[in-house]
Amino acid sequence: MLIIGHRGARGLAPENTIAGLQKGLEHHADMLEFDLRVTKDAVVILHHDNALTDPGGNKLKIAETTFDELKAHKPDLPTFDEMLDTIGCPVPLYIEVKPGVPVKPIVKIIRSRLGAGWKNNAFLLGSKSQKTLRELHAALPGISKIVIEPWSGVRAHRRAREVDAKIVAMNQLWLWWGFIRGFKHSDTELFAYTLNNPAKARRWARWGLSGAITDYPDRFEK
Secondary structure, three states: EEEEOOOOOOOOOOOOOOHHHHHHHHHOOOOEEEEEEEOOOEEEEEEEHHHEEOOOOOOHHHHHHOOHHHHHOOOOOEOOOOOHHHHHOOOOOEEEEOOOOHHHHHHHHHHHHHOOOOOHHHHHEEEEHHHHHHHHHOOOOOOEEEEEOOOOHHHHHHHHOOOOOOEEEEHHHHHHHHHHHHHHHOOOEEEHHHHHOOHHHHHHHHHHOOOEEEEEEHOOOO
């Protein structure tokens, strides 16, 4: 079973930051997961919500704000390029593209890395939005896709077939042993998010779970 650092290692360091991703590596995560959004001036950044809330409680919508303005409110806000330059790809990078985010700036950066010698397997591209996944698959067909599905296994399989995805990530609250075992006998791997209980993860691994997306990769260290 793969251990996947959720937003880097959000239980141990600030999420979607260089420090958080480095913390995930420090605790031997097999894969690093993080979120991408695009600013008003087309800079690709690591951030989960559609708005950035600063320590004073001010909210700035990312799509309507420039990177420099956002950075002034959150000094540790990294760009995708900065993250790739700093972290590299010591493990595969599980990139969640948020719904409604324009994919062209993201595709451009990934293509530039591939052109510089990075391998397709350095990246995995996931989204809860099927429209986003279709666009990513059309632009980058050689990179593995992840269907992120909150609750419906039937819908997850249908979405996976459409974009030739071999991985489905589902909310662990809806998983049970029979459902997990069904994936074990298919050609699709199952990841669970956000799974912070190692005992449950090990039990589910015996039933066929392929990956645990966790805030606490340190809990899973052998």
